[in-house]
Amino acid sequence: VGIDLGTMNYAYDSDGSHFDNPKHLDKSLKKLRKEQRHLSRKKKGSNNRMKQKIKIATTHEKIVNQRNDFLHKLSSHYINNYGYIAVEDLNIQGLVRMSYNAKNITDASWSKFIQMLEYKAERAGVRVVKVEPRGTTQKCSSCGIKVPKELWIRIHKCECGLETDRDYNSAMNILKRALLSERQESTP
Numbered sequence: 483v484g485i486d487l488g489t490m491n492y493a494y495d496s497d498g499s500h501f502d503n504p505k506h507l508d509k510s511l512k513k514l515r516k517e518q519r520h521l522s523r524k525k526k527g528s529n530n531r532m533k534q535k536i537k538i539a540t541t542h543e544k545i546v547n548q549r550n551d552f553l554h555k556l557s558s559h560y561i562n563n564y565g566y567i568a569v570e571d572l573n574i575q576g577l578v579r580m581s582y583n584a585k586n587i588t589d590a591s592w593s594k595f596i597q598m599l600e601y602k603a604e605r606a607g608v609r610v611v612k613v614e615p616r617g618t619t620q621k622c623s624s625c626g627i628k629v630p631k632e633l634w635i636r637i638h639k640c641e642c643g644l645e646t647d648r649d650y651n652s653a654m655n656i657l658k659r660a661l662l663s664e665r666q667e668s669t670p
Contacts, residue, residue, distance in 0.1 A: 483495045483496050483560065483563075483564045483566070483567055483568070483657065484496035484569075484653040484654060484655070484656035484658070484660065485560070485568065485569045485570075485653060486570065486618070486619075486649045486650075486652040486656060487570060487572065487590070487592045487595070488503070488649055489583060489586040489587065489590055490502075490503060490649075491503065491649055492504070492590060493556060493595075494647070494649035494652070494653050495560075495653050496650070496653040496654050496656070496657045498650060500649065500650075501556060505586070505589060506548045506549050506552070506589065507585070507589040508589070510541060510544065510545050514538070514541050514542070514545075517534065517537050517538045517541055520534055521534040521535065521538060549591055550594075553594055553595050556595065557595060557598040557599045557602055558602065560599060561599065561602045561603055561608055564608065565608055565609065566608070566609050566611070567599060567603065567608060567609070567610045567611070568656050568659070568661075569596055569599065569610065569612055569613070569656070570613060570618065570656060571613060571614060571615060572592060572615055574587065574593050596610075596612075611660040611663070611664070613659040613660050614659065618655040619631070619638075619649075619651065619652045619655075622638070622640040622642060622644055622651070623651045623654035623658065624640065624642050625640060625644070627641060627642070631648070635648065636648050636649075638650075638651040
């Protein structure tokens with residue numbers, strides 16, 4: 483299976499199934515802001531300030547636990563159902579540094595998801611392959627023609643008649659690249 487990671491759909495695979503991004507940080511942000519506001523009003527060095535710090539730490543811990551639970555369940559799903567998994571080899575630090583969407587990218591924890599896939603795959607005997615992500619969304623998975631499109635355009639339309647979701651097209655290209663690289667490595 484080929485997996486395309488994103489911020490709208492967390493994972494879209496080449497079988498056509500997709501998993502929505504739960505956005506745990508966005509859901510808890512209102513509560514976190516409220517707790518931070520209460521902390522700023524407490525006197526420095528007081529017991530109430532220490533109690534408020536613990537409340538904030540508990541809120542952060544809950545967000546991390548929710549995220550980890552989602553990632554463990556998703557990675558286990560792929561490991562249990564597939565024997566060959568292809569994912570993008572993303573430069574996440576570079577994406578965060580140059581992106582206006584940095585908060586959503588860091589909340590998604592793509593690198594943690596890929597790490598979970600790799601160590602669970604090693605235990606289960608499943609193969610995980612990383613491929614170059616450049617151009618996977620622009621190239622048509624049916625005919626191979628480059629179809630330039632902006633990030634907000636979510637439908638892939640090609641001259642060959644293929645009209646599908648942008649992320650599904652990308653997942654198909656990721657799987658094809660992984661299989662092609664496997665063939666090239668095995669051929670002397």
